[in-house]
Amino acid sequence: MNFREQIQRILPAWASATGDDGDIVLSSRIRLARNFQKYPFPHHASDSQLEQILEEVEALTAKLSQQKGEYKLTRLEALTPVERMVLVEKHLVSPQHVSKPAHRGVLLREDEVASVMVNEEDHLRIQTILPGLRLYDALELAFQLDDEIEAFVDYAYDENRGYLTACPTNTGTGLRASVMLHLPALAMVDQVKKVLAALSNLGLNVRGLYGEGTEAHGNLYQISNQVTLGHSEEDLIGKLISAARQVVEHERNTREALLKDSRIPLEDRVCRAYGLLSQARLITSEEALRLLSDVRLGVDLELIPKVNAQAVRELFLLTRVAILQKLIGKELSPAERDYYRASVIREHLKN
Amino acid sequence: MNFREQIQRILPAWASATGDDGDIVLSSRIRLARNFQKYPFPHHASDSQLEQILEEVEALTAKLSQQKGEYKLTRLEALTPVERMVLVEKHLVSPQHVSKPAHRGVLLREDEVASVMVNEEDHLRIQTILPGLRLYDALELAFQLDDEIEAFVDYAYDENRGYLTACPTNTGTGLRASVMLHLPALAMVDQVKKVLAALSNLGLNVRGLYGEGTEAHGNLYQISNQVTLGHSEEDLIGKLISAARQVVEHERNTREALLKDSRIPLEDRVCRAYGLLSQARLITSEEALRLLSDVRLGVDLELIPKVNAQAVRELFLLTRVAILQKLIGKELSPAERDYYRASVIREHLKN
Numbered sequence: 201m202n203f204r205e206q207i208q209r210i211l212p213a214w215a216s217a218t219g220d221d222g223d224i225v226l227s228s229r230i231r232l233a234r235n236f237q238k239y240p241f242p243h244h245a246s247d248s249q250l251e252q253i254l255e256e257v258e259a260l261t262a263k264l265s266q267q268k269g270e271y272k273l274t275r276l277e278a279l280t281p282v283e284r285m286v287l288v289e290k291h292l293v294s295p296q297h298v299s300k301p302a303h304r305g306v307l308l309r310e311d312e313v314a315s316v317m318v319n320e321e322d323h324l325r326i327q328t329i330l331p332g333l334r335l336y337d338a339l340e341l342a343f344q345l346d347d348e349i350e351a352f353v354d355y356a357y358d359e360n361r362g363y364l365t366a367c368p369t370n371t372g373t374g375l376r377a378s379v380m381l382h383l384p385a386l387a388m389v390d391q392v393k394k395v396l397a398a399l400s401n402l403g404l405n406v407r408g409l410y411g412e413g414t415e416a417h418g419n420l421y422q423i424s425n426q427v428t429l430g431h432s433e434e435d436l437i438g439k440l441i442s443a444a445r446q447v448v449e450h451e452r453n454t455r456e457a458l459l460k461d462s463r464i465p466l467e468d469r470v471c472r473a474y475g476l477l478s479q480a481r482l483i484t485s486e487e488a489l490r491l492l493s494d495v496r497l498g499v500d501l502e503l504i505p506k507v508n509a510q511a512v513r514e515l516f517l518l519t520r521v522a523i524l525q526k527l528i529g530k531e532l533s534p535a536e537r538d539y540y541r542a543s544v545i546r547e548h549l550k551n
Numbered sequence: 552m553n554f555r556e557q558i559q560r561i562l563p564a565w566a567s568a569t570g571d572d573g574d575i576v577l578s579s580r581i582r583l584a585r586n587f588q589k590y591p592f593p594h595h596a597s598d599s600q601l602e603q604i605l606e607e608v609e610a611l612t613a614k615l616s617q618q619k620g621e622y623k624l625t626r627l628e629a630l631t632p633v634e635r636m637v638l639v640e641k642h643l644v645s646p647q648h649v650s651k652p653a654h655r656g657v658l659l660r661e662d663e664v665a666s667v668m669v670n671e672e673d674h675l676r677i678q679t680i681l682p683g684l685r686l687y688d689a690l691e692l693a694f695q696l697d698d699e700i701e702a703f704v705d706y707a708y709d710e711n712r713g714y715l716t717a718c719p720t721n722t723g724t725g726l727r728a729s730v731m732l733h734l735p736a737l738a739m740v741d742q743v744k745k746v747l748a749a750l751s752n753l754g755l756n757v758r759g760l761y762g763e764g765t766e767a768h769g770n771l772y773q774i775s776n777q778v779t780l781g782h783s784e785e786d787l788i789g790k791l792i793s794a795a796r797q798v799v800e801h802e803r804n805t806r807e808a809l810l811k812d813s814r815i816p817l818e819d820r821v822c823r824a825y826g827l828l829s830q831a832r833l834i835t836s837e838e839a840l841r842l843l844s845d846v847r848l849g850v851d852l853e854l855i856p857k858v859n860a861q862a863v864r865e866l867f868l869l870t871r872v873a874i875l876q877k878l879i880g881k882e883l884s885p886a887e888r889d890y891y892r893a894s895v896i897r898e899h900l901k902n
Contacts, residue, residue, distance in 0.1 A: 464832055464833060464890060465833065468831055468832035468833040468893070471830040471831065471832055472826075472827055472830055472832075474826075474830055475823075475825075475826030475831065476823055476826050476827065479822040479823055479826030480819055480826065481815055481818045481823075482815060539815060542819070
């Protein structure tokens with residue numbers, strides 16, 4: 201298997217592709233919380249009940265439409281710790297989900313655009329991820345899978361309250377919608393916090409994708425809805441899309457202003473980042489994110505024409521600790537990771 | 552004129568070439584202080600006496616052997632401030648010499664290997680520079696030019712004290728010999744000061760070529776003799792060569808130890824420096840020296856095989872403030888210099 205094939209096997213489809221406003225919106229994600237009527241919520245369920253749920257999902261797997269790719273249920277217990285972390289890094293499962301692997305699983309469509317966490321906080325968390333700002337498409341995909349599953353499962357549903365969930369904040373639509381944004385220009389002019397604070401006031405939840413606290417390595421931010429009860433899915437998504445479009449607008453205006461007023465320092469910054477990425481022999485995960493963010497901006501603004509945009513998009517995931525080890529094919533010490541991470545970046549930027 | 556021809560026209564011959572121990576010894580320089588018997592030393596001479604000296608040198612210029620290149624006397628007053636600084640940056644004249652350009656000049660052989668400062672501290676300071684550790688060759692060249700000039704000039708000479716000079720520390724042989732060393736490995740392991748302090752105890756003078764105080768940007772150091780009286784030229788040079796060889800040995804051992812014990816971090820450092828130099832759009836003189844020092848080490852140790860060693864050697868001079876402006880062909884503000892410096896580096900590393 202060559203390097204390209206290996207990467208395609210490891211990365212989810214959305215990571216290599218791009219969509220609407222794809223220069224700034226990396227991905228759109230929909231998650232629907234669903235529960236079986238006949239079993240207690242996972243935190244109250246016995247091991248044998250959790251196992252029964254897993255078996256019911258396993259049984260219906262083959263009956264799902266396999267048109268857009270085969271579905272497969274993977275038991276988390278069957279995976280190595282690194283393989284579980286790979287799922288987390290690909291945003292297919294939550295860190296909490298893999299922390300207790302027994303009787304837990306993930307149903308994955310081949311291209312990983314659609315997936316279901318089984319026995320996380322709820323029995324089922326149906327999830328779809330698409331590149332770019334495509335929440336309605338992602339919702340439609342999620343509803344399709346939801347309908348198919350519902351043909352075999354009686355969901356816990358209340359006429360007044362809607363879908364019942366383990367945590368009351370998810371009750372109602374059970375919907376959590378989110379978008380992942382890349383905001384390097386706003387970060388450069390120190391405006392990220394201000395812009396994102398305005399979103400919190402609109403009832404949206406904002407967090408840096410990587411890094412702790414307000415630090416967001418790679419300038420990647422996730423915006424999601426906080427409320428699910430008392431609104432239709434379309435309302436919730438409409439609000440998120442309109443907020444995301446505003447942030448995209450801010451980021452785009454800032455990029456244009458930087459190009460106009462500080463083109464040379466900007467070019468210097470993104471080209472230096474490219475110089476380091478294409479030459480370093482040792483690189484930490486944090487530095488890689490920081491430099492990739494600069495290079496991605498440079499590619500978006502056509503300041504580094506010879507760099508392949510898809511390669512840069514993919515490197516955000518390929519340089520993550522577990523995905524990197526999966527790609528190299530063995531467990532690596534932290535020092536070895538820095539070495540192999542630098543090799544993967546050099547190799548991938550060359551292609 | 553193409554870029555290569557322009558560079559050859561601007562740089563002295565020794566800057567592009569290499570010689571014995573040329574990986575560590577950049578150049579060897581000889582300077583002989585000589586004075587006319589019939590005129591007072593420059594600081595006591597009248598303007599008209601200084602002018603007469605300049606005219607006497609002008610008259611004898613055509614009579615010098617032109618075998619190895621035509622000689623030409625340049626009056627410092629005829630040069631722009633940038634052109635004068637170019638001479639300083641090429642180590643052909645001292646900063647003091649150009650600070651008072653009236654009635655002062657420099658006699659230059661075409662290849663700038665041999666030159667004479669006229670009316671600096673002494674009437675004549677004959678100077679030769681060769682690449683690598685070649686002090687005896689440089690001395691022979693200086694003596695040849697000295698003899699040729701002596702055919703037309705009565706030197707101030709005392710049977711007991713030797714050549715008389717404006718400053719008594721130069722009296723005797725009038726010789727100042729120096730070597731320029733590149734010591735990046737010793738700098739990395741923080742041993743430069745210790746090694747150079749030992750030289751001071753041997754009566755040698757040590758200073759960083761660029762930078763103030765103990766800071767030596769680019770890790771370039773100059774070692775020279777302090778004493779001239781009471782020793783033959785050959786003794787003085789023998790002592791300097793033996794000291795230089797010891798430092799070269801230390802530097803070389805340290806390089807080997809680094810290669811053996813820290814090959815990957817070393818490779819990372821020199822490759823990152825190359826990545827930055829080949830991509831930056833803005834670069835200060837100081838950062839350029841620092842990165843060039845790393846890249847030069849990488850080239851010496853064959854860690855960056857595709858980089859042209861001569862180009863790196865030349866860039867140490869080409870990135871200097873005045874030489875850069877001479878190359879670009881106009882005066883530049885500090886911000887413009889950073890921009891053009893980065894361009895020149897990128898262009899030159901590409902070739």
